[in-house]
Amino acid sequence: MKQTECTTILVGKNATIDGSTMIARSEDGGRVIIPESFEVVNPADQPRHYTSVISKQKIDDEDLAGEVLRYTSAPDATREKGIWAAAGINSANIAMTATETITTNARIQGVDPVLDPSEGGLGEEDFVTLTLPYIHTPEEGVKRVGYLLEKYGTYEMNGMAFSDNDHIWYLETIGGHHWIARRIPDDAYVVAPNRLNIDEFKFDDPDFMASSDLKELIETYHLNPDKEGYNMRHIFGSSTIKDAHYNNPRAWYLHNFFNPEFGGQPGDQDQPFICYANRRISIEDIKWAESSHYQDTPYDAYGDQGTPEQKKTFRPVGINRNFETHILQLRNDVPAELAGVQWLAFGPNTFNTMVPFYTNITDTPTCFKTGSKFDLKQIFWVNKLAAQLGDTNYRVYGELENDFEQKSLAQCHKIQHETDRAVKGLSGDELVAKLEEANKQMAELVYQNTVDLLGSMVNEGHGLMTLKYDLLD
Template sequence: MANKLSACTSILIGKDASIDGSIMIGRNEDAKAAWPKHMVVHPHGALPHQFVSKETKLAIDLPGESAAYTATPEWTSKYGLFEEDGINEYHVAMSATESAYSNPLVLGADPLVKKGLNEEGMVTVVLPFIKSAREGVHRLGSLIAKYGTGETNGVLFADDKEAWYLESGAGHYWVAQRIPDDCYAVVGNQLAIQEVDFTDSNNFMFHPDIQEFVEKNNLNPDPTCFNFRKIFGTADRSDAIYSEPRVWIGHQMFSPQQAGNEHPESTELPFLMKPDRKLSILDAQAYLSNHYQGTKFDLLGDTPEAHKYRPISLAKTQESHVLQMGRKGPDIHWLAMGVANESTYVPFFDGITRVPISYGRGKLPAQLNSAYWIFKHASVLVDSHLHDFLPLLRDVQKERQAAAMQLVKETDAKAAGLTGVALADYLTGQSDKFANETLEKYRKLSLELITKMTDYCPLNFKTDENL
């Protein structure tokens, strides 16, 4: 699945930057316009004792019993699992990966490893075996250092207390930074972590030999500091068109008072930002659904700049997720199948034991009993006559957003009085109910759109009613 490279957009939000004190990590998984995803719930102890990558053939022994966790694997395991995102039974969330690039100087000193640990297996070998975000960083970093990796990636972690962002910058070397509680970060396919403080173990983790590696190979262009992005990353024209504008629009959305003078092609955009206001789950979803609307770069606009920059939400999004942790109620795995801007985020509560059958279906060619394809069906119909049909989609999305907020409030209240099997059954039922209701709304939308499209036939003719 080499096409997964050059894709994805991520967001991380600290608990004091959010409106409800929750921690959020989210990402669009971008690869192909027609490549279905499933959602699964792995029960406790379901994994074998060894993972073997179908992509690189790397074999890794797995430690002890696996925890229960949610995940969104590919529709086929032919190229590997690519489980991508999930929350485990110990209230730890992980999303992998944000594809990035390393510069030739670094790769000359520590080349990528063809048979290393790549995106395909990262969630599978890490998430079921960790009990905190910090432990997740340590486990993944240790595996990369030991086995190497064939990709440059960013990986998101969160638990009920904090969020972390890990980046691999070469075949074996990596760093990770804790997201300050009052900050957020947005990332678009480039190495993002900047200055690393090796004396601050509360906020940074790293390969133990990374300083020696950089010094030995004369990789640091500014020896007065250790800027991971500038040492390991790239800053070329493709970054200016492809990556930096997505960071810029996030800053314009959430920190306009501070970022008003930023330029979308700037190579100096900060990794961490404080929002001008508290951010909600809808803000995180809105960022992952953005296509520069409200600017001259809007992909749906008609200005000369409309197609200048790569948008956040685009046709090649397979699924979009926000993992919301540290809530007063159950943690939530929000999942939008297909293009985020034309889909709906469905809340799957942490602790569920299954998902609707339709979320386990979906292959090629399309099949309309699959959650992925039900959302995609409505999406492509809307695309066919965007000006006329987009308002109808927006009406469904707004109704579903309000219904989701009501569902979460209702679920939080009742779940507080439940435990054990009763709690798991209730949370599963609530998630199932909303997911199935949403799929039915999109089925009805598709039928309405097909009905309206019948009069768009090019063989139409204004007939005299008297004939």
């Protein structure tokens, strides 16, 4: 299972550069490479009988009945430990990303412990598949996940987000069967690392939702350490040395990127959940943030400011264990049929670029359909190879990557603008075909750009090899 990984970023419509909502997450793993794919689940392909692979939890058929919407997903290519659909946008233009692994504490685990997988329960492998095809609003997403948690339970602590073109909700699981959720203010952004993130909570406010008995549970079992109010991070989360090194520094660094007046120290335990940037946030800002590794600080593994010890002090956002990163964007300046865009990148974020795929489609480009074995015809593996070569000498290869990313993003933006104009007046199958054609064009362009990047890195690295001998040396 993927544990203690991922970094979530949420941006409300009044905080973005174009008035869209954006929910993003890097899907990270462990020491073993987990190849990720990009697929569409059409209604006929949605499972009507479902059993979790990890926990063997069987879902009642009644919970899979009713209307099923088409949706995009970024599943694990092998399916060895389940689907792990990760993120997508459905045909009602509702986006979902799941999940962000988060923390807990002994107090709540003594009251409502997470299940052992041998006991059943749901986990990251399940949530998108069991939720996204059945919802028409972000609120419905929150309520459906809450229902599933209360009925089946969970064996891990997770955070997840839902959005439409108007607003964003963020949900966190509490113990084995409880949950909390908060609507993100339209003018705010959120950075959520691998800890319980929701802080201030109001039980009598429509912008907050929770398990019906949660307030009573807090009072009955004396779970609140604060004298006034409800801070869910204090009540249910952690404040550990691991948080100070693994989680808090990522949030601190990105807060200072989005708002240099934020200040503070990397290990600060009480960084706010809801934050406000000093500018409107763009796709490029989020991609940079998801690729960041403490640049211009002593903590940058690629930098020249810190000691060897400092370079290993804090976990960065951009890391070798990034296997898939998405930005789910719902736009407000185009017709609804064009509004959903799943920006997608595979591999470590220091050496890849995002591709803005339209989600009103029935199929995805071939080179983004990843197989389980190393294959240089698939962009996942080309990206992984480029990152591992680039990591050997970031000072040399980093500028090549920056040029590649700027070029690719500009070309994709151009195709997207041209497509938005070209499909005006189209509908139905004709529109879907044009959007799939644009997706294919962008995918093949970025694939070729990535191959070209790899070629440039080989050319630059030729003269830097240690195994060489020249009469002029």
